[in-house]
Amino acid sequence: MLGFDEPEFLSQLASTVALRPRIEELADRLTDEGLDNLFLVGAGGTYAQMWPYERLARRTSTLPVHAVIAAELVTGGEATLGERSVAVFTSVSGTTEDSLRAIEYCKAKGVRTVGFTGYADSPVARSVDVALVSEPKAWPFDPQMLLLMGRLLxxxxxxxxxxxxxDELAGLPGVLLEVAKQAEPTAAAFAxxxxxxxxxxxVGGGNLWGFTYLYSMCILEEMQWLRTTRVHSAEFFHGSLELLEEDTSxxxxxxxxxxxxxxxxxxxFAKRISRDVTVFDTRDHALTGISPEFRSLLAPLVLDTVMGRVSKHLERVRGHSLDLRRYYRVMDY
Incomplete structure (x- = not known):
């Protein structure tokens, strides 16, 4: 597969699910100590990646769970933050400045802070009360968040x-490797x-809305400098449909x-207007070893794997490195 390091892929994912004992210990302690609310704090992609777990709690729990943007939390405030609050942060590098400021803001209010990152000596890991560290560059954080939210609830x-x-998540590295292999020819053809x-x-909905936002903004816009529109499937018929033309991708x-x-x-509807509609459907993947009742929860992970292959092939055909930036962490702002 193009630009795919299979041992690294498997090892990084294994390191995320291997955090299960520590995550469960943390969730049990927080439950026993008592918490009034839970804040899932991120910036950019790590903010969008929190949405499925806020949504899971909204659907099944009376525990107030809020996905919030780190910078807005600091500047706008939050009246319900306090000593019986818990704030969870994710950062691949552990250096995200907005998140670091939000950690300090939360700690000043007595909030218990948790951080998932890939570097034990990073500023995020050093700043939070509890740091749960996977292998460097391990992405996405969905396995950790699913374990944490699942155990708490x-x-x-x-x-x-x-x-x-x-137990089934222990087999996740192999499951997603098969997803990547199956997606490769489709990704190459799309690119x-x-x-x-x-x-x-x-367009995406439910627990894929966060991934839709993420792929639009953080990959196609940030990493490929392409223009996009992103809309929740429930909101599609309230304005954005007017942008469709017969050649719209x-x-x-x-x-x-x-x-x-x-x-x-x-x-x-889109297929009635456009001749260029591509559907990426999690049902197309077997997910061997995952029970039917859990498949929907893994949708963000499945499509992150699929679209990761698309991204690598877009990088190839467009001659535009996924690491190239003009402004992000290049200029001061």
Missing amino acids: ARRGEFEGYEKLA EAHKDTDYHFL VLVFQGEDETRALTDRVEA
Whole structure:
């Protein structure tokens, strides 16, 4: 596979699910000590990656869980932050400045802070009360967040089957390796067909809305300098549909939760207008070893793996490195 280091891929994912004992110990301690609310704090992609877990709590729990933007938390404040609050941060490098400021803001209010990162000696790891460290550059943080939220909600009697899910996640590296292999020819074909496309319209819903936002902003815009529109499938018919034309590239991210019908509706309409609609559907992947009731929870991980292959092929056909930036961490702002 193009630009794919299989041993590194497997090792990094294994390091995330290997955190299970520490995550469970933390979740149990927080539950026993008592918490009034939980804040999932990020910036850019790490903010978007929190949305599925806020949504999981909204659907199943009475615990107030809020996904928040680090910089906005500091400047706007939050009246419910206090000593019975917990704030969770994620940062691949452990150096995200907005997150570091938000950690200090939370700690000043007595909030207990948790950080997931890939570097034990990073500023984020040193700043939080509890640092849970995977291998360097391990991405995404969904395995850790799913374990943390699953255990917390299970302890509250609000998540059935947690132990079964956590056991199955041990096989996640192999599961996602098969996803990557299956996605390779599709990714190559998409990139070849769209090497000169300078605008993409992305749609997703449910627990894939965060990934839709992330892929639009953090990959296509930041890493490939392409123009995009991103819209939640439930909101598609409230304005954004007017941008469709017969040659508009539409990317539909389809999962397996209760919002699937909303995304189906968008797909059907988009295909009436555009001749260039591409559907990336988690149902296309076997996910061997994952029980049917958990498949929808893994949708962000599955599509992150699929679109990771797309990204590498776009990099190839466009001659535009995914590491190239003009402004992000290049200029002062």
